[in-house]
Amino acid sequence: MRRVSNRPRPYFAGATTLVVLVAVVAGAAGATRSGVVARVPKTAIAVACGTATASTVVADDEWAARVIYGGENHGWEVSADVAHVTAATDLITAVADDDEGATLRAVTRIVFTPHWHIVRLRVVSRSGRLLADVGGPYVIAPITGKLESDGAVVGTYVMSVQDDVGYEKLVTRFTHLPIELYRDGRAIMGRDWPQSQVPASLPADGTTITVGAVSSEIASFGVNQFPGGTARVVLAIPKPSTALATQSCPVVSARTFGEIAEDIAELFDLPVSFRSRTPIAEEYRLFVEVDSGFGPKYIFVRNAESRVAGTVASGPTSIPPSGSFSYDGQSWNVFSFAPVPPARIYLLFPAAALWHEWPKQPEPTQTSGERRMTIAMRPKHA
Secondary structure, eight states: OOOOOSSOOOOOOTTOEEEEEHHHHHHHHHHHGGGOOOOOOGGGGSSBOGGGHHHHHHHHHHHHHHHHHHTTTSSHHHHHHHHHHHTOHHHHHHHHTTOHHHHHHHHHHHHTOTTOOOOEEEEEETTSOEEEEEEOSSEESOEEEEEEETTEEEEEEEEESEEHHHHHHHHHHHHOOOEEEEETTEEEEEESSOGGGSOSBOOOTTOEEEETTEEEEEEEEEEEBSSSSEEEEEEEEEOOOTTGGGSBHHHHHHHHHHHHHHHHHTTSOOOBOTTTOOBOHHHHHHHHHHHTTSSOSEEEEEETTEEEEESSSSOOSOOOSEEEEEETTEEEEEEEEOSSTTEEEEEEEETTSOGGGSOOOOOOOTTTTOSEEEEEOOOOOO
């Protein structure tokens, strides 16, 4: 894999869990594709990507990180937590009475309720007085709203479901890219990035930097801070090899998203039955739900020729492990890998388009994806 870390890849086991918002990832993917446009000429679709290779990889990796951030503002998880706040009768009553002590107790109860994922909640009265602010100090992706009683606005709130560390962990686990957040131009924390090599001030996009022993390019984008202001997400993206530049830009993009899929697969327990060597389908179905938000048009999991899981029920009769082939009336680039043989995961990408030109995926339904999913990080089978 191309992901280069300056310490061993994270290992998650036992009680450690990662909260993944399946619908959030898929929904944010559709909403964010127009936000990052790869600087690639259309003539590069059918020829060697060449000098556009690095910008293609950077745009794809940056887009993946944006999808994860966008997930902190949309989807079932956020909607559920907003409902927890706006339907809290103890909070509404306290705010309506302008009771600071009662508001603090209600906000504290909400933030620390088990299985809810509100990391910080700030409540202000209708007159603009701060009544309570409970949660972590470094929080991103704030969501604002009104608190109402009998149709009248009694106050406002600012809520978030993610802090800086949590977001950095998600990006690291999903992409294995070094990431740093900058506030007011200063670095505040980092993952898979030697502290001695973190730029003291915000580096410009396109800057070449060495992380560990790897030559990388800087890409960054802004995110909202809690309760206001902005921070900057900085990614160090390893420069692609000269061999990769001989491939077409769609192939380069497929490989980038394919390697992200490999990273995501590492977060799952993808076991086999030791007697029959038949994959346990549920884990693969969960993987498909998550990875479908990160680029592939189609995902199929096969055990020999039998279908295990996929983005559609049927799919092609057979799929080559790499290269291109025709299916459903068009040509596709294939990226595949076998995290637990004999099962193999196939990702299909349009051979005649870059990711930012793909049609947007439909919004997932409540039953197919709009739910909070906790993936327990369990030891892999030997």
